[in-house]
Amino acid sequence: MKNTHQKMKVGIVGSGNIGTDLLYKVQRSKLLECSIFAGRDPKSKGIKRAKAMGVNTSFDSIEAIERNPELCEIVFDATSARAHLKNAPILKRLGKHVIDLTPSRVGKMCVPALDIEDSLTAENISMVSCGGQATAPIARAIMEVHPETSYIEVIGSISSKSAGPGTRANIDEYTQTTKDAILLYSGVPKAKAIIILNPAEPEVWMYNTVYATIEDPNIPKLTKKIRDVEREIQRYVPGYRVTLGPVFENGRLIVSTQVEGAGDFLPKYSGNLDIITSAAVRVAEEYARSKMR
Amino acid sequence: MQKLKFFDSTLRDGSHAVKHQITLKQISDYCRIVDGSGVYVVIVGHGNGLGASSLQVGLSLHSDKEMITTARKELKKTKLGALLIPGFGTIKDDLAPALEAGVDVVCVGIHCTEADITQQHIEYIVSQGKEAYGVLMMYHMASKERLLEEAKKMQSYGAKGVIIMDSAGSSTPKMVTDVIGHLSDNLEIEIGFHAHNNLSMAVASSLLAIESGATIIDGTTRGFGAGAGNCQLEALLALMQKMSIETDVDLYKMLDASEDVVRKMMLKPQEVDPVSIVSGLAGVFSGFSPHVRKAADKNGIDARDIFMELGRRKVVAGQEDIILAVAQELAKKKIRTQKTSAKRSR
Numbered sequence: 001m002k003n004t005h006q007k008m009k010v011g012i013v014g015s016g017n018i019g020t021d022l023l024y025k026v027q028r029s030k031l032l033e034c035s036i037f038a039g040r041d042p043k044s045k046g047i048k049r050a051k052a053m054g055v056n057t058s059f060d061s062i063e064a065i066e067r068n069p070e071l072c073e074i075v076f077d078a079t080s081a082r083a084h085l086k087n088a089p090i091l092k093r094l095g096k097h098v099i100d101l102t103p104s105r106v107g108k109m110c111v112p113a114l115d116i117e118d119s120l121t122a123e124n125i126s127m128v129s130c131g132g133q134a135t136a137p138i139a140r141a142i143m144e145v146h147p148e149t150s151y152i153e154v155i156g157s158i159s160s161k162s163a164g165p166g167t168r169a170n171i172d173e174y175t176q177t178t179k180d181a182i183l184l185y186s187g188v189p190k191a192k193a194i195i196i197l198n199p200a201e202p203e204v205w206m207y208n209t210v211y212a213t214i215e216d217p218n219i220p221k222l223t224k225k226i227r228d229v230e231r232e233i234q235r236y237v238p239g240y241r242v243t244l245g246p247v248f249e250n251g252r253l254i255v256s257t258q259v260e261g262a263g264d265f266l267p268k269y270s271g272n273l274d275i276i277t278s279a280a281v282r283v284a285e286e287y288a289r290s291k292m293r
Numbered sequence: 294m295q296k297l298k299f300f301d302s303t304l305r306d307g308s309h310a311v312k313h314q315i316t317l318k319q320i321s322d323y324c325r326i327v328d329g330s331g332v333y334v335v336i337v338g339h340g341n342g343l344g345a346s347s348l349q350v351g352l353s354l355h356s357d358k359e360m361i362t363t364a365r366k367e368l369k370k371t372k373l374g375a376l377l378i379p380g381f382g383t384i385k386d387d388l389a390p391a392l393e394a395g396v397d398v399v400c401v402g403i404h405c406t407e408a409d410i411t412q413q414h415i416e417y418i419v420s421q422g423k424e425a426y427g428v429l430m431m432y433h434m435a436s437k438e439r440l441l442e443e444a445k446k447m448q449s450y451g452a453k454g455v456i457i458m459d460s461a462g463s464s465t466p467k468m469v470t471d472v473i474g475h476l477s478d479n480l481e482i483e484i485g486f487h488a489h490n491n492l493s494m495a496v497a498s499s500l501l502a503i504e505s506g507a508t509i510i511d512g513t514t515r516g517f518g519a520g521a522g523n524c525q526l527e528a529l530l531a532l533m534q535k536m537s538i539e540t541d542v543d544l545y546k547m548l549d550a551s552e553d554v555v556r557k558m559m560l561k562p563q564e565v566d567p568v569s570i571v572s573g574l575a576g577v578f579s580g581f582s583p584h585v586r587k588a589a590d591k592n593g594i595d596a597r598d599i600f601m602e603l604g605r606r607k608v609v610a611g612q613e614d615i616i617l618a619v620a621q622e623l624a625k626k627k628i629r630t631q632k633t634s635a636k637r638s639r
Contacts, residue, residue, distance in 0.1 A: 151348075153347055153348045153349060155349050155611075155614050157611075157612050157614075157615075160406065160407060165409070168407075168409045168410050169409070169412065169413065171379050171380055171410050171413075172379065172383040172384050172385065172413060172414075175380065175383050176383055176385060176386070192344075192347055194347060194349055194380060194381055194611065195380045196380055196404075196609060196610075196611040196612055197380070197404065197407050197410065197609075198404070198607070198608070198609050198612065199404065199406040199407065199434075199609075200606065200607035200608075200609075201607075204606075204607075207614070207615070209349070209614035211347075211348035211349065213348070243618065244617065244618050244621065247617075249591070249617070250587075252348045254614075254617065256614060256617075256618060
């Protein structure tokens with residue numbers, strides 16, 4: 001195993017909350033190292049931090065990689081859904097393995113707890129949305145126990161501070177993509193996603209609720225299944241916890257989860273960053289492992 | 294003095310009071326009476342706006358499209374409006390179909406510190422040649438300086454006006470005059486006020502808003518609305534008549550709408566009950582009321598305690614799922630306290 005100590009080079013485009021949180025997680029990885037951290041905002045705190053960490057940075061965003069494609073093999077896109085629509089064809093032309101953290105939905109959706117194996121062969125992998133990562137596995141678990149479920153709804157509330165300008169400009173893409181992920185992964189015929197931003201100080205932790213319309217739920221069976229899902233997600237997002245339910249009330253099955261962040265870039269309340277960046281790193285590591293074998 | 298515009302939210306805010314079960318016939322009947330009454334726009338739909346029918350806040354009896362189409366048929370002189378809260382509804386699924394179904398005016402609402410989220414929606418409405426108004430909800434949670442900053446963002450996106458929403462009915466007279474005065478000194482676009490009646494101040498607050506420079510009043514007939522209800526439009530109109538403030542609204546038409554339609558729509562008379570007072574005091578969204586009562590009953594705790602705890606946590610509109618979590622925590626705490634005191638008395 002001569003390659004054990006060699007890490008796979010990755011580029012991160014987008015120096016906002018998600019990009020910067022991702023950088024911390026990449027730098028901790030035994031399999032990955034960030035060779036270019038590129039943004040556009042000259043005032044970006046992320047770029048400043050990256051520089052201080054000794055990481056190669058650029059203000060030219062995607063062009064930095066276009067100019068110098070051999071810099072990295074994997075590219076994480078943490079810009080915005082609209083920017084990724086432009087970046088995706090460029091990265092495809094350069095032959096990069098793309099992991100997209102925007103809700104653009106260009107690539108194949110991936111939720112590591114559910115389908116990491118299928119994602120390794122795709123050139124462009126969509127990490128859905130933070131809400132999708134937190135709720136799609138629960139939705140699937142519910143459908144496995146109760147395939148007759150007619151409707152699933154997911155609510156995500158996050159602290160305002162953890163939602164950067166990209167997320168705010170893309171709120172529609174966020175809800176649409178989250179809904180599509182619920183439909184895709186659970187197979188439920190009808191779904192809805194809602195997102196709420198809360199500016200309270202001290203900041204609220206990322207909180208997600210899954211509602212399902214079921215006639216007569218088997219609570220013990222659902223509880224067991226949902227605990228399994230919780231453990232599976234905790235393997236890559238240690239702060240993920242089911243905090244309420246499953247309970248049945250007024251014809252609704254209710255399950256709520258909370259995500260405590262690792263406190264890498266933003267404090268612990270911003271579990272919404274952690275759940276998507278941790279999932280993205282998990283996918284990149286799996287890819288690196290498969291290439292290094 | 295610029296003539297006031299009245300935004301009639303009876304068929305939208307009132308939806309909260311009947312758990313979103315307003316019928317198409319009621320919409321028809323109401324619109325037929327108020328059409329041409331001089332109110333600027335009649336806003337219809339689910340209490341939380343387009344695309345908000347959900348298990349989280351309550352399912353609508355009818356789809357947005359059915360409600361809009363029904364109102365459209367009756368409204369010939371008066372404009373038809375809708376509310377959109379981004380995060381609940383999206384352009385693709387909800388807003389575009391609503392405009393297609395004939396909505397003229399859209400109020401785009403968001404928690405008062407998050408105006409940048411409304412950019413794509415306001416710009417879309419304007420691009421479709423329709424009128425967009427920004428709505429800053431739960432305004433009591435931000436300073437007047439912050440509210441101005443947020444209102445200016447909406448102004449820059451193309452909103453014709455910004456409506457300050459006292460979603461929790463938590464206003465004091467000074468808050469209203471300070472905020473509306475500050476905005477009217479510094480904004481180019483129209484300023485509106487939407488009151489709730491938790492502390493029995495909705496009509497008074499609306500009048501203060503007018504005196505401080507607001508040119509839009511958003512209220513409801515008979516005060517029909519979430520929690521303790523809203524600014525009762527016909528009462529405000531009568532008050533203005535006494536004060537010789539001219540309006541374009543036919544008071545008798547609004548009184549007829551109140552008596553002939555809204556009275557029958559209500560499950561119970563709109564009143565300022567103790568739970569609503571506590572919700573206003575705690576500064577919690579008025580629409581939470583039925584959910585809080587249910588959670589209190591189910592968990593054997595006091596609804597007032599839930600409201601105070603929600604206020605302490607600074608919960609915003611749309612976070613109805615937190616109610617159940619808070620209720621369960623309070624119930625657990627209550628059991629613990631009972632056990633401890635039982636041990637002590639032994």
